Amino acid sequence: MTVRIGKIGYLNVLPIYHPIESGIIGHGFSIVSGPPSALNRLMDAGQLDISAASSIEYARHPEKYYLVPDIAIGSRGPVQSVLLLSRCPVEELHGQTIVVSAQTHTSAALLRVLLAEWQIEPTFVTGDATAMLSTGHRPQAILCIGDEALNLRFHPDYPVRTDLGEAWRNLTGLPFIFGVWIVQRTSFERNGPAIRQACAALLAAKCWGESNIAAMCALAAESSCLSQAEMCSYFDGLVYDLGPEEIAGMTLFYQRLAHNGFIDAVPALHFLP
Structure with a gap:
């Protein structure tokens, strides 16, 4: 069964998806592209197995998903986008x-x-x-x-x-995490090895993209109104990690959402086992 992976259709995820779509990182899954709101709906409906998604999507349905460790999209200051x-x-x-x-x-x-x-x-x-x-x-x-x-x-x-x-x-004083990668729990239960393999490919692609960020800036500038220098400034402000500081920022965001009544409760963070 082919693993279905969602891709945000924005330049900020180019360093992660370019190595996959160009064949630099081998894979056997299918990719569905769309804006965050569309991917949120597809994940909620169970029509994707793994996807980049809004961090609030995880907060709304934590019982449905696992977080993919060590990968996110956010900023530690100005995000520009x-x-x-x-x-x-x-x-x-x-x-x-x-x-x-x-x-x-x-x-x-x-x-x-x-x-x-x-x-x-x-x-x-x-x-x-x-x-x-x-x-x-x-x-x-x-x-x-x-x-x-x-x-x-x-x-x-x-x-x-x-x-x-x-x-x-x-x-x-903390980073803000706009997007995370999440896994359908039901998909993991049905086909855990394939899900793990797909997540490993995403992490390998993230490492490749970060190591080749200058090339990614040049490639992104080709389809943007921004110059290569402006694109490098943009990518320099982005965070692709989900380490302790990023998790602290995301947790505080969830706490503020709950305090203001935008979500029912602060979700526990459950990572892919």
């Missing part, structure tokens, strides 16, 4: 409308946590920021993630840029 773009200072957004991309779950939750900390209560609507801007519509603020954030981060109509990774680091 998760931005609140505003036409006014953030403290003036109380009662204003923020457009949130439908592609994100974790970033939207992080924004809610930060705004609660800052005692700001806006109204949230879901929408496509790029499409809105192309029609001339200018919402007061937009939350952008991934490649869209990289493309819109210097938009002249949005002079106030709040990097959510940087805001979290300033608030807590």
Whole structure:
């Protein structure tokens, strides 16, 4: 039975998936690409065996998943690709409308946590920021993630840029983990050896990508509006590990989510046995 693996369709995971898709790291699984929200739904429905997923997806259904050890996607400061773009200072957004991309779950939750900390209560609507801007519509603020954030981060109509990774680091002193790799528990029970082999390939690909990050920056720049130097700056701010400090940051995020009523309880972290 072929193992089905989900891939976030953003440049930030290129160092992990390029070695796999180019054949540098051998594998025998199938890859399904999509935005985080789509992969969350596929995992929740049991239609993928392993996937990159929003860290909040694990928090919502910890009984369904195992965490893959030693691999994540996050930042230890500015992340550059998760931005609140505003036409006014953030403290003036109380009662204003923020457009949130439908592609994100974790970033939207992080924004809610930060705004609660800052005692700001806006109204949230879901929408496509790029499409809105192309029609001339200018919402007061937009939350952008991934490649869209990289493309819109210097938009002249949005002079106030709040990097959510940087805001979290300033608030807590800890890294923020936007995405994790999770395994369906039922898939592991059915075919543990194949799942382990697939997870080993992901970890090997992560090691290869980190060791060849300059080449990954050059490759990513080919399909982006960013120069190679800008792309290297972007990748330099990313974290692909899930070590003690990253786990501490993720646990604190879950605690803040529970405190604000965004999840029912702080989940225990269960790694692939």
